[in-house]
Amino acid sequence: xxxxxxxxxREVIAAVGGPENIRSAAHCATRLRLIVADRAKADDEKxxxxxxxxxxxxxxxxxxxxxxxGHVNRVYEQITQLGIAETTASEAKEAKMEGKNRVxxxxxxxxxxxxxxxxxxxxxGLFLGLKGALLNNNFLALFGMTNADIPQTFQVLxxxxxxxxxxxxxxxxxxxxxxxxxxxxxxxxxxxxxLVNGSLPNAYSVADPSSGVxxxxxxxxxxxxxxxxxxxxxxxxxxLGSKLEKKLRKTVPxxxxxxxxxxxxxxxxxxxSLLVIGPLLHALENVLLVIVESxxxxxxxxxxxxxxFFWSIITLTGVHHIFNMLEISLLSSTGFNPFNAILCMCxxxxxxVCLAISLKxxxxxxxxxxxxxxxxxxLGIGEPALFGVILRxxxxxxxxxxxxxxxxxxxxxxxxxxxxxxxxxxxxxxxLYIYSPTQILMYIVLAAAVFATAFSLxxxxxxxxxxxxxxxxxxxxxxxxxxxPVPAPFxxxxxxxxxxxxxPMEEIPDQTFAQGVLGTCCGVTPEEGKxxxxxxxxxxxxxxxxxxxxxEAEGVELLIHVGVDTVEMKGxxxxxxxxxxxxxxxxxxxxxxxxxxxxAAGHPSTIVVVVTNSDDLASVEAAASGAVRPGDxxxxxxx
Numbered sequence: 001x002x003x004x005x006x007x008x009x010r011e012v013i014a015a016v017g018g019p020e021n022i023r024s025a026a027h028c029a030t031r032l033r034l035i036v037a038d039r040a041k042a043d044d045e046k047x048x049x050x051x052x053x054x055x056x057x058x059x060x061x062x063x064x065x066x067x068x069x070g071h072v073n074r075v076y077e078q079i080t081q082l083g084i085a086e087t088t089a090s091e092a093k094e095a096k097m098e099g100k101n102r103v104x105x106x107x108x109x110x111x112x113x114x115x116x117x118x119x120x121x122x123x124x125g126l127f128l129g130l131k132g133a134l135l136n137n138n139f140l141a142l143f144g145m146t147n148a149d150i151p152q153t154f155q156v157l158x159x160x161x162x163x164x165x166x167x168x169x170x171x172x173x174x175x176x177x178x179x180x181x182x183x184x185x186x187x188x189x190x191x192x193x194x195l196v197n198g199s200l201p202n203a204y205s206v207a208d209p210s211s212g213v214x215x216x217x218x219x220x221x222x223x224x225x226x227x228x229x230x231x232x233x234x235x236x237x238x239x240l241g242s243k244l245e246k247k248l249r250k251t252v253p254x255x256x257x258x259x260x261x262x263x264x265x266x267x268x269x270x271x272x273s274l275l276v277i278g279p280l281l282h283a284l285e286n287v288l289l290v291i292v293e294s295x296x297x298x299x300x301x302x303x304x305x306x307x308x309f310f311w312s313i314i315t316l317t318g319v320h321h322i323f324n325m326l327e328i329s330l331l332s333s334t335g336f337n338p339f340n341a342i343l344c345m346c347x348x349x350x351x352x353v354c355l356a357i358s359l360k361x362x363x364x365x366x367x368x369x370x371x372x373x374x375x376x377x378x379l380g381i382g383e384p385a386l387f388g389v390i391l392r393x394x395x396x397x398x399x400x401x402x403x404x405x406x407x408x409x410x411x412x413x414x415x416x417x418x419x420x421x422x423x424x425x426x427x428x429x430x431x432l433y434i435y436s437p438t439q440i441l442m443y444i445v446l447a448a449a450v451f452a453t454a455f456s457l458x459x460x461x462x463x464x465x466x467x468x469x470x471x472x473x474x475x476x477x478x479x480x481x482x483x484x485p486v487p488a489p490f491x492x493x494x495x496x497x498x499x500x501x502x503x504p505m506e507e508i509p510d511q512t513f514a515q516g517v518l519g520t521c522c523g524v525t526p527e528e529g530k531x532x533x534x535x536x537x538x539x540x541x542x543x544x545x546x547x548x549x550x551x552e553a554e555g556v557e558l559l560i561h562v563g564v565d566t567v568e569m570k571g572x573x574x575x576x577x578x579x580x581x582x583x584x585x586x587x588x589x590x591x592x593x594x595x596x597x598x599x600a601a602g603h604p605s606t607i608v609v610v611v612t613n614s615d616d617l618a619s620v621e622a623a624a625s626g627a628v629r630p631g632d633x634x635x636x637x638x639x
Contacts, residue, residue: 003052003071009078011050016063017041024085027076028548028567030518030559032065034084039063055517068518068612070541070550113176113235117328120172124165128335128420131162132435166332170195170227170234177238183245187265188238194270195234195278200226224274231329232281233273240277241269289333292326296338301410304342308409309402311346312386327422338412340419340432341443345408346401347426348447351377352454353401353462354385360459361467366392369515376506376514380425393464400462401454408450415442488553488583491535494635495586496628497560498607500526504622509604510564518559520620521610522635524628531562531591532630533584534609543567546574549590555617555639559610562593563603573597587631609634 013019016034021042023035036042042063047056052075055066067075080086135158140146147155165172171192178188203226205213215223227233248261296303327339351374358370366389373385390397417439419432426447433439496502503523508514513521533551535558541550547566551558562574573594578584598605614620623633 003074005071005074006078008051008075009082012047012065012075012079013082013084015043015046015050017043019083022084025076025079026086026567027072028543028561028565030066030068030072030512030548030561032067032072032075032079033567034063034065036063055512057511066512066517073541073543113173113180113238116176116179117169117172120165124162124421127158127162128435130434131158132420167228168193168196169328169332170230173231173234174238174241177235178242178245181239181242183238183242183265184262187245187262188241191237191241191266191269191273192234194266195227195230195237195273197226200224202226203228203230218275222275223279225278227278227282228332230278230282230285231332232285233278236277236281237269237273240272241265244268285329288326289329292330293334296413298413301413304338304409304411304413305406306409307339308342308346308412309406311343311405311409312350312398312402331420331422336418336420337422337432338418340422340425340429341412341417342405342409344419344425344429344443345412345446345450346405347377347380347382347429348450349401349404349408349454350382350385350390351426352404352451353397353458354389356455356458357389357397357463357467360463363467366467369517372506372514372516378426379506380428393466397458397462397464400457404450404454404457408446411446415446417442417446488536488538490554490637490639491537491556491586492637493623493633494534494558494609494637495532495631496524496624496634497531497534497590497609497630498524498526499528499530499629500524500607500627502622502624502626502628502634503606508564508606508608510608513561513608513610516614519610519612520614520635521608522622522624523606523608524634525606526593526595529593529595530589530630531560531593531607533586533588533590534558534560534634535586537584539578539580539582539584542576542578542580545569545571546576546591547571547593549576549578550612551584555613556611556637557613559608559612560590561608561610562591563598563605563607566598566601566603569597569601569603611635611637 012032013022016022016036017038018041021037023037025035026033039058042058044056047053047065052067052071053065054068057064135147135150135155140149171189174192174195175185175189177183178191179185201213201215201224205211215225218224245261245265248264249257252260296307327337330339331337354370354377355374358366358374361367361370370389373389376382377385386398390401417433419429420435421432424432430440430443430447433443501524503525505516505521505523506514508521508523512518513523531549535551535553535556537551537553537556537558539549540552540557541548541559543549545567547563547569548559548561551560566574575592577589577591584590593605595605611617611620618638619636620638621636623636628634
């Protein structure tokens with residue numbers, strides 16, 4: 001179908017609130033990205049009625065309109081010709097923080113510090129769960145053994161796997177804090193390691209009266225101890241230390257900076273941490289833990305009811321990042337995390353609501369994205385279900401989910417459910433409860449009940465009427481046919497585009513791809529910066545920034561998108577080895593990319609391979625797992 005792109009551009013500008021409401025524009029391989037002055041002036045319904053528009057959403061301070069490959073660049077050209085300015089990299093970065101007050105910005109920064117810590121805690125939680133499951137006397141009795149029969153070497157190995165993260169937690173937190181606040185991460189790591197140095201009395205031993213270990217007393221009243229498992233002292237030391245380092249970098253002469261700045265940062269911050277920051281904030285941390293534990297232990301499970309009901313609301317505000325610190329503190333203090341049980345049940349509730357809406361809906365888009373969003377929720381990624389389905393057409397499904405979350409949280413607290421880690425929920429979260437047969441059984445039964453209840457109640461009472469309206473036939477909503485046949489035959493198998501690790505569609509770190517809005521897809525997390533052709537065909541599109549390329553063969557249209565939001569890099573680090581209209585063979589080098597630059601720019605490097613006309617094919621399915629090399633089977637297609 002031939003589109004009037006000038007007309008589409010004019011309609012987009014009008015529907016988004018006029019040229020005075022559009023500060024600047026940019027585009028990636030599939031989406032037009034507009035930074036708008038007032039989000040409320042953008043009429044989503046009018047935008048959705050425009051030719052070639054496949055969907056809209058607002059994220060990271062940008063109003064994004066999905067046009068798809070081959071169309072978005074032409075619309076963008078017409079937009080800029082009508083006087084809309086091009087978005088700069090600094091504008092895109094500022095847009096992500098726009099509209100947030102100081103508290104929201106602080107919470108986002110807080111989250112940036114603790115999110116990178118979570119993978120280590122997830123691994124530790126799994127080790128603790130396995131340790132509890134395999135080394136308890138009930139399990140060992142099945143083999144006629146006790147703990148005394150386990151070799152000491154094996155027990156030491158298990159203790160190293162399950163105890164190292166919490167023992168050196170201040171070092172990890174201090175490293176991450178320096179990184180976020182602009183200091184040298186290695187100085188943060190060293191400062192954190194100093195706080196848990198073996199020469200200091202171990203915090204865990206000091207807390208155990210039977211150990212005989214006591215703090216060192218300075219001036220007779222300042223206790224000096226190690227801070228194993230502490231969060232706040234390391235976080236505050238990291239904030240102040242990074243600011244001190246940046247100040248010294250500006251004042252110390254360059255010839256002495258290499259020696260003097262690290263020396264002064266470590267000396268001043270260690271003394272300050274041990275004498276002031278540590279004693280004060282460790283006491284505050286203990287008070288907070290008592291308050292949290294008391295709230296969760298309220299009679300009748302009231303603490304779980306409140307946290308469960310408000311959790312999805314908290315997630316919408318972004319304040320949920322602060323709970324990372326509370327969960328980590330609970331884990332390091334008690335070895336268990338009751339918050340996790342509540343959050344896991346919230347995930348099962350969202351999945352049930354999402355599945356009911358998507359199965360009962362008649363609207364094509366919801367039926368298309370709903371099942372994949374449900375799968376994501378069951379794997380612990382709730383945003384696609386929450387934003388793509390549950391909240392899309394009204395509050396009724398959302399409020400029902402919140403109510404179910406509250407009841408499930410109350411039951412979890414009454415049952416005494418608690419995990420051995422944080423950072424994973426729903427189906428993967430079960431691994432945090434295998435330490436006890438009773439815990440894992442309660443988890444499975446409650447999860448099934450929550451999912452079934454959410455699905456049933458939504459099916460009967462909460463499916464929005466808007467999704468029950470079938471889509472009116474619109475040519476703009478259909479995939480545009482290829483302008484001319486191409487000589488390459490139909491590819492029954494697509495090869496991997498890079499050396500790296502296979503990424504299933506639902507795990508791609510971008511909602512548009514993960515929900516299959518542009519077509520069935522999968523990804524590769526690359527180890528090398530080379531991108532190869534997955535099939536024989538013709539280059540149908542090449543982004544000016546060289547971060548995306550389209551290939552067509554007989555009956556197949558592909559989009560290869562290198563990284564997420566890498567359009568913001570304006571081509572820096574990307575180089576093309578092909579041009580539009582060129583014929584390529586499977587395995588030909590298409591692009592090279594500097595992965596270090598992508599990482600430094602803060603973008604995921606996942607290379608996404610999208611079959612943009614997958615609706616026209618009989619089947620499109622993944623054919624890979626784990627590590628892949630260029631040319632290895634990636635996807636299988638049937639015409």
